[in-house]
Amino acid sequence: MSAPEPPTARRSLVPLDLRRANLGLTLRWLRDHGPRSRASLANELELTRSTVSTLVAELVERGLVREGAVQRSAIGRPGTAVELDGRAVCGLGAEVNVNHISLAALDLTGTVVAERKLALDARELDEVQVVDQLVGLVRETTDLLAASGTTPVGLTVGVAGLVDRERDVLTFGPNLGWRDVALGELVRGRLEASYPVEIDNEGNLAATAEATPGDPERRDILVIFGEVGVGGGIVADGRLLRGRQGYAGEFGHMIVEPEGRRCGCGRRGCWETVSGLGALLETAADPDDPVRGAEMPLEARLTELNRRADLGDARTLAALAQVGSWVGVGAAVLTNALNPAAIVLSGYYAMVGHHMRPAIEAALRDGVLAPDAGGTRVELSHLGFLAAVRGGALASLETVFTDPTTVPRRTETATPIPSATGKEQYA
Amino acid sequence: MSAPEPPTARRSLVPLDLRRANLGLTLRWLRDHGPRSRASLANELELTRSTVSTLVAELVERGLVREGAVQRSAIGRPGTAVELDGRAVCGLGAEVNVNHISLAALDLTGTVVAERKLALDARELDEVQVVDQLVGLVRETTDLLAASGTTPVGLTVGVAGLVDRERDVLTFGPNLGWRDVALGELVRGRLEASYPVEIDNEGNLAATAEATPGDPERRDILVIFGEVGVGGGIVADGRLLRGRQGYAGEFGHMIVEPEGRRCGCGRRGCWETVSGLGALLETAADPDDPVRGAEMPLEARLTELNRRADLGDARTLAALAQVGSWVGVGAAVLTNALNPAAIVLSGYYAMVGHHMRPAIEAALRDGVLAPDAGGTRVELSHLGFLAAVRGGALASLETVFTDPTTVPRRTETATPIPSATGKEQYA
Numbered sequence: 001m002s003a004p005e006p007p008t009a010r011r012s013l014v015p016l017d018l019r020r021a022n023l024g025l026t027l028r029w030l031r032d033h034g035p036r037s038r039a040s041l042a043n044e045l046e047l048t049r050s051t052v053s054t055l056v057a058e059l060v061e062r063g064l065v066r067e068g069a070v071q072r073s074a075i076g077r078p079g080t081a082v083e084l085d086g087r088a089v090c091g092l093g094a095e096v097n098v099n100h101i102s103l104a105a106l107d108l109t110g111t112v113v114a115e116r117k118l119a120l121d122a123r124e125l126d127e128v129q130v131v132d133q134l135v136g137l138v139r140e141t142t143d144l145l146a147a148s149g150t151t152p153v154g155l156t157v158g159v160a161g162l163v164d165r166e167r168d169v170l171t172f173g174p175n176l177g178w179r180d181v182a183l184g185e186l187v188r189g190r191l192e193a194s195y196p197v198e199i200d201n202e203g204n205l206a207a208t209a210e211a212t213p214g215d216p217e218r219r220d221i222l223v224i225f226g227e228v229g230v231g232g233g234i235v236a237d238g239r240l241l242r243g244r245q246g247y248a249g250e251f252g253h254m255i256v257e258p259e260g261r262r263c264g265c266g267r268r269g270c271w272e273t274v275s276g277l278g279a280l281l282e283t284a285a286d287p288d289d290p291v292r293g294a295e296m297p298l299e300a301r302l303t304e305l306n307r308r309a310d311l312g313d314a315r316t317l318a319a320l321a322q323v324g325s326w327v328g329v330g331a332a333v334l335t336n337a338l339n340p341a342a343i344v345l346s347g348y349y350a351m352v353g354h355h356m357r358p359a360i361e362a363a364l365r366d367g368v369l370a371p372d373a374g375g376t377r378v379e380l381s382h383l384g385f386l387a388a389v390r391g392g393a394l395a396s397l398e399t400v401f402t403d404p405t406t407v408p409r410r411t412e413t414a415t416p417i418p419s420a421t422g423k424e425q426y427a
Numbered sequence: 428m429s430a431p432e433p434p435t436a437r438r439s440l441v442p443l444d445l446r447r448a449n450l451g452l453t454l455r456w457l458r459d460h461g462p463r464s465r466a467s468l469a470n471e472l473e474l475t476r477s478t479v480s481t482l483v484a485e486l487v488e489r490g491l492v493r494e495g496a497v498q499r500s501a502i503g504r505p506g507t508a509v510e511l512d513g514r515a516v517c518g519l520g521a522e523v524n525v526n527h528i529s530l531a532a533l534d535l536t537g538t539v540v541a542e543r544k545l546a547l548d549a550r551e552l553d554e555v556q557v558v559d560q561l562v563g564l565v566r567e568t569t570d571l572l573a574a575s576g577t578t579p580v581g582l583t584v585g586v587a588g589l590v591d592r593e594r595d596v597l598t599f600g601p602n603l604g605w606r607d608v609a610l611g612e613l614v615r616g617r618l619e620a621s622y623p624v625e626i627d628n629e630g631n632l633a634a635t636a637e638a639t640p641g642d643p644e645r646r647d648i649l650v651i652f653g654e655v656g657v658g659g660g661i662v663a664d665g666r667l668l669r670g671r672q673g674y675a676g677e678f679g680h681m682i683v684e685p686e687g688r689r690c691g692c693g694r695r696g697c698w699e700t701v702s703g704l705g706a707l708l709e710t711a712a713d714p715d716d717p718v719r720g721a722e723m724p725l726e727a728r729l730t731e732l733n734r735r736a737d738l739g740d741a742r743t744l745a746a747l748a749q750v751g752s753w754v755g756v757g758a759a760v761l762t763n764a765l766n767p768a769a770i771v772l773s774g775y776y777a778m779v780g781h782h783m784r785p786a787i788e789a790a791l792r793d794g795v796l797a798p799d800a801g802g803t804r805v806e807l808s809h810l811g812f813l814a815a816v817r818g819g820a821l822a823s824l825e826t827v828f829t830d831p832t833t834v835p836r837r838t839e840t841a842t843p844i845p846s847a848t849g850k851e852q853y854a
Binding site: 162171172174220234236237239241242243244245246247248249250251253254255265267329332333334336337338339340341366367368369370371374375376 | 589598599601647661663664666668669670671672673674675676677678680681682692694756759760761763764765766767768793794795796797798801802803
């Protein structure tokens with residue numbers, strides 16, 4: 001029998017690793033639980049007051065934490081709260097989809113500090129052309145952020161298709177028509193950035209964005225992300241379920257109608273042929289209707305469908321009910337298997353899902369064995385089309401929470417200024 | 428903001444809890460990695476030699492560990508290995524299904540020390556009658572085990588249906604025809620045992636039994652457990668995925684054929700209507716064929732089907748291919764969602780699945796988006812009908828691995844015998 005790995009919980013940390021781990025722990029704690037005094041941190045993290053002071057001082061030097069408001073507690077003296085400082089660094093998330101490329105930058109607090117979207121028809125372009133468009137968006141954005149002193153710590157590119165993260169390759173993007181594209185290498189080569197670039201499936205990233213850390217209602221969720229294709233992710237016990245090769249979450253290719261329509265993947269009757277954006281637009285409008293055309297931005301087309309539905313237009317309402325019913329059929333299959341606390345509808349569903357909800361819930365009641373659909377709630381994402389890019393940016397920020405020492409101390413780069421007191425000050 | 432829970436990894440342990448945790452850690456390590464010297468244990472668990480000696484001595488006193496063979500290593504002196512001692516305690520696992528009740532007792536090493544099975548038609552009986560049959564089986568078995576000095580530490584009853592473990596209730600067992608049965612309380616009341624009794628879904632238990640701790644090939648698996656109904660469990664990252672109310676794994680009620688046959692749950696076209704035991708027997712044999720009748724034990728009926736298939740009987744082979752194809756259709760839906768390393772076919776599939784495998788694999792190739800079905804292997808369980816009861820017994824044993832002090836020291840119960848040397852000895 002070979003020598004086994006010791007269990008993680010007991011693996012000893014050398015002092016440097018321990019400091020890094022405690023810096024990361026403190027930073028993550030402030031993210032998940034909000035501003036608090038050093039005394040509260042010491043108490044909650046079971047560290048000494050002096051250790052917490054040292055950790056906070058280092059996080060301040062790295063520009064990741066700042067002094068906040070004075071906090072009064074029921075007992076003891078008032079203390080100054082410390083809180084995340086969003087200004088120094090940001091994570092970048094991008095999305096490559098069939099009809100658009102998108103980018104978002106999020107600061108350490110999760111606030112969106114930049115957002116860009118470019119409509120295109122990826123099927124008319126080759127992968128280098130698409131990546132060059134993306135690289136242009138990234139450069140414009142990071143130049144603007146640099147002007148306000150914000151440094152990107154990483155870029156995560158979500159893509160509509162099967163992503164083998166180990167091989168750094170998009171194995172198959174049925175709607176993009178791409179096979180075995182070394183997308184990570186391609187973006188890194190064209191972008192020539194100093195920060196790491198990773199690729200992932202857009203549905204996985206959308207799911208990551210919905211799984212709020214620390215929220216018990218978001219520990220077991222099923223995220224269904226609909227655009228032209230339909231995918232998503234499974235969050236089980238707070239963690240994204242990736243599966244053997246990272247291909248979990250390909251819900252759109254569950255076959256629900258064996259003799260049904262031809263899918264972008266080459267087969268018939270995949271769930272996305274009846275629940276994707278194409279199915280809705282084709283059912284709701286004639287080919288010459290502007291909501292069908294790529295000339296109008298997608299958000300505007302969906303806003304127009306909502307307007308018609310609100311006015312009681314029968315064809316629009318019937319289309320939303322029909323597609324909603326199919327969404328529910330697939331959601332019921334997945335709910336029997338996973339019994340999630342919530343099904344979070346993301347992507348285009350976030351915009352029009354309120355009109356689909358009765359049909360979805362009816363299909364869930366019909367299709368799930370457990371009474372009351374096993375307690376599974378149907379929710380609409382608040383992130384909409386931003387879900388995947390937001391998830392990508394959050395994934396990029398993870399490196400900072402894992403090891404805050406990857407962000408340089410300000411004093412390491414700043415120029416000392418002689419001061420009147422004779423002590424050095426740092427700009 | 429309310430005071431948050433401190434992170435588990437940093438929660439301090441009072442000395443007694445620490446000792447319990449280390450006893451459990453040592454016991455689990457010996458289970459997962461086999462016999463080894465105290466020196467190896469100290470090294471691998473990062474504990475001192477003297478701590479390990481104290482822990483091992485206590486585990487020996489509780490009858491959970493014993494001295495094994497002398498081990499010679501490349502360096503250092505030969506040492507005596509210590510290993511799990513299976514004799515003192517056992518876990519009990521039971522299964523309540525439509526056409527049988529079963530029981531297994533496993534010792535601490537996972538070896539089956541008793542197994543019983545009783546054919547019955549649960550639909551002809553009420554739940555008290557079924558439970559009384561089960562209680563009879565349990566008593567007979569524990570009486571026999573007591574004679575050889577083995578004490579049960581718990582009983583876990585798997586049942587074919589939705590189990591709400593929090594409420595301790597079988598919510599709905601479609602094939603049993605049971606609704607809202609307080610099964611845990613019922614078994615406890617009739618059995619009057621000194622050990623804890625828990626209930627769980629049989630598919631969850633079958634999945635638990637397949638997820639060998641420490642085996643990387645068994646960290647992400649999908650277990651499909653077929654009897655009259657079809658269920659199973661999802662193991663993600665080494666842990667059973669239970670979902671919101673513990674209802675995950677109800678694969679049998681995914682609707683795959685909307686206009687199909689009526690299911691035990693009242694709906695049409697559930698996966699189990701085309702992939703369960705009933706579908707196979709009805710397709711393979713006429714109503715008066717003995718393989719259809721409950722008079723013949725199920726194993727014998729499946730052995731007869733295998734015999735016919737091996738002889739090339741066209742009807743039998745066609746039935747196995749047809750049902751296998753349906754198994755593959757559902758397996759493909761789940762594989763698109765979960766990308767498991769392996770699909771483990773358990774229950775009746777374990778006996779006849781080798782004849783179904785080509786049809787299952789073909790349906791997987793057709794139905795899974797990822798090339799090569801995402802690398803997912805199809806495997807037949809080695810546990811067969813024993814899977815759920817074995818998983819139940821393993822679940823019962825978990826209490827000992829979590830806290831070995833739940834097993835009394837032998838000296839606490841034994842009678843001291845005066846010895847010739849004047850020191851007390853213990854029987």
